[in-house]
Amino acid sequence: MGRSSEDHARVADTRRRWALASPALAIITLFSILPLLVVVVYSFLSPGDFGGVHWKLSFEGWFSVLFERDIFDDTVSLSDAHLTILTRSVVLSLATTVITLFLGVPTAWFIATRPQKQRAFWLLLITIPFWTNLLVRTIAVQEMIRSDGVFNRIMLGLGLIDEPIQMMFTNFALLVGMAYVFLPLMVLPVYSAIERFDFRLAEAGYDLYASRLYCLRRVILPMVRPGVIAGSILVFIPSLGAYVTPRIMGGGKSMMLGNLIEMQFGQGRNWPLGAALSLTLTALVLVALIWYSRLTGGGSRRD
Amino acid sequence: MTDKRFDVRRLPAAATLAITCFVILYIPMVILVANSFNSGKVIGDWDGVSLRWYAAALQNDAFISAGITSLILASCAALVATTTATMAALATTRTRGFKGEGTIHLVLNEPLMVPEIVLAIALVIILAQVRQFTGYNGLGYLIIAHSAFCIPFAYMPIRARLEGMDLTLETAAADLYAGRFYTFRKVTLPLLAPGILAGFALAFVVSLDDVVISDFLKAPGQDTLPTYLMGQLRRNLTSEIYAISSLLLLISVLIVVGAWLLTRKKT
Numbered sequence: 001m002g003r004s005s006e007d008h009a010r011v012a013d014t015r016r017r018w019a020l021a022s023p024a025l026a027i028i029t030l031f032s033i034l035p036l037l038v039v040v041v042y043s044f045l046s047p048g049d050f051g052g053v054h055w056k057l058s059f060e061g062w063f064s065v066l067f068e069r070d071i072f073d074d075t076v077s078l079s080d081a082h083l084t085i086l087t088r089s090v091v092l093s094l095a096t097t098v099i100t101l102f103l104g105v106p107t108a109w110f111i112a113t114r115p116q117k118q119r120a121f122w123l124l125l126i127t128i129p130f131w132t133n134l135l136v137r138t139i140a141v142q143e144m145i146r147s148d149g150v151f152n153r154i155m156l157g158l159g160l161i162d163e164p165i166q167m168m169f170t171n172f173a174l175l176v177g178m179a180y181v182f183l184p185l186m187v188l189p190v191y192s193a194i195e196r197f198d199f200r201l202a203e204a205g206y207d208l209y210a211s212r213l214y215c216l217r218r219v220i221l222p223m224v225r226p227g228v229i230a231g232s233i234l235v236f237i238p239s240l241g242a243y244v245t246p247r248i249m250g251g252g253k254s255m256m257l258g259n260l261i262e263m264q265f266g267q268g269r270n271w272p273l274g275a276a277l278s279l280t281l282t283a284l285v286l287v288a289l290i291w292y293s294r295l296t297g298g299g300s301r302r303d
Numbered sequence: 304m305t306d307k308r309f310d311v312r313r314l315p316a317a318a319t320l321a322i323t324c325f326v327i328l329y330i331p332m333v334i335l336v337a338n339s340f341n342s343g344k345v346i347g348d349w350d351g352v353s354l355r356w357y358a359a360a361l362q363n364d365a366f367i368s369a370g371i372t373s374l375i376l377a378s379c380a381a382l383v384a385t386t387t388a389t390m391a392a393l394a395t396t397r398t399r400g401f402k403g404e405g406t407i408h409l410v411l412n413e414p415l416m417v418p419e420i421v422l423a424i425a426l427v428i429i430l431a432q433v434r435q436f437t438g439y440n441g442l443g444y445l446i447i448a449h450s451a452f453c454i455p456f457a458y459m460p461i462r463a464r465l466e467g468m469d470l471t472l473e474t475a476a477a478d479l480y481a482g483r484f485y486t487f488r489k490v491t492l493p494l495l496a497p498g499i500l501a502g503f504a505l506a507f508v509v510s511l512d513d514v515v516i517s518d519f520l521k522a523p524g525q526d527t528l529p530t531y532l533m534g535q536l537r538r539n540l541t542s543e544i545y546a547i548s549s550l551l552l553l554i555s556v557l558i559v560v561g562a563w564l565l566t567r568k569k570t
Contacts, residue, residue: 241418
């Protein structure tokens with residue numbers, strides 16, 4: 001009798017909790033999950049003549065992610081254009097992560113080792129760009145490197161170059177733009193890891209005659225590792241799916257995956273290919289996330 | 304004084320790199336703002352200080368209407384996201400586990416895992432059908448779409464606040480025969496308020512900052528500030544773009560510094 005009323009209470013509690021969560025779940029399901037499922041379906045259909053799809057099963061969309069058929073003799077070859085864009089997306093995202101690590105980790109270290117009172121101010125300097133519109137910051141960095149932008153004007157003014165260096169619409173421009181806009185994403189998680197680090201541990205290391213490098217490698221690095229990993233994932237994932245920054249800095253010349261996807265729904269008029277590319281991008285992001293949860297999960301198990 | 308000869312906190316080159324980092328972050332923004340005060344028509348050709356481009360922006364109806372749309376959209380989306388996220392946070396905290404807890408977490412975090420451009424494309428596909436079917440073409444689609452990706456941002460601080468909250472006050476209220484709803488309204492809600500406020504602010508800024516999803520979903524006349532800016536950028540670079548960008552920058556600075564001052568007072 002007592003047991004069954006307890007079961008009853010538990011069922012009622014579960015039902016109440018699901019009811020409370022249901023509005024949020026409904027909005028996300030209808031406006032995020034369901035559309036994604038439609039994309040899955042679309043990736044297996046044939047392209048319509050003027051965009052849209054024909055309701056006929058086809059694997060051509062998925063096939064075209066990596067391969068292309070010769071128009072005349074139907075021979076299959078790897079699609080150079082798509083491969084270039086795929087590799088560019090991955091390589092530039094990795095490079096962005098490395099650059100932001102190189103600048104972001106020392107910055108986080110610098111902020112975390114300031115006296116308590118000053119820290120809030122230095123953090124504020126990182127939070128302002130963090131919350132500033134991505135488009136605005138892309139416009140700001142574009143002004144630095146475009147043909148008649150700040151860099152070229154200074155170089156011309158100093159007489160170091162005779163004509164402006166064309167940097168826009170190159171991989172270099174993309175890299176500069178992405179590193180600039182995603183830098184604050186690296187600093188914040190690394191900072192919170194270093195801030196929690198008990199520096200007495202490092203002192204103990206030195207007292208026991210560990211060299212600076214040894215102490216950094218064996219004491220400090222393992223402790224701040226979760227923050228560094230979190231920062232890397234926070235930079236890598238949005239870089240991989242970046243659309244606005246490559247669009248402005250790379251134009252039509254230096255495209256990333258996000259821009260290639262958009263093109264299929266616009267002038268490309270190949271919705272199934274666009275859908276398959278979208279799912280490829282999502283899969284790449286999920287791989288990164290799974291790698292992340294493995295790394296952090298493994299870390300907590302050892303503790 | 305501490306030993307000046309040796310400090311574990313001091314890493315060679317860290318300070319230099321950090322200052323470099325701050326300089327890199329701020330120089331482009333400072334130059335952007337400086338350019339917005341240039342009275343000349345050509346960007347970079349300095350022609351004296353003037354507020355001419357700000358005046359032009361404020362007399363520009365398209366810009367004003369984009370500003371209003373942005374404000375309505377961000378307020379509505381943040382309101383919907385915060386309300387539903389608060390309910391969801393109440394559902395998923397202070398439990399010893401219940402059936403489907405993992406599923407709820409997964410769904411609530413799903414918008415964070417999907418790249419923005421993919422979600423934008425997916426919504427375009429599905430809403431094209433819905434628009435044709437219902438004939439409705441208002442701001443409602445954008446509001447719910449924004450709510451969907453703002454929910455995880457509103458959920459995080461509210462959930463964190465709930466988890467850190469002491470149960471004893473609510474138990475005390477219940478002991479004094481306060482009803483469940485009365486306890487919630489008079490005890491839980493006031494305690495939860497800072498979390499809800501933080502969640503609302505986060506959702507508001509995230510919605511205000513969105514470029515991609517708004518740009519793909521907007522119907523004619525539904526430009527937000529970022530999509531308006533994007534559209535202007537497609538045409539050509541004028542100093543007015545720099546004035547509008549500077550205004551957007553100013554909004555972010557005001558929000559961040561405001562939040563900073565508010566939290567600083569408490570500690």
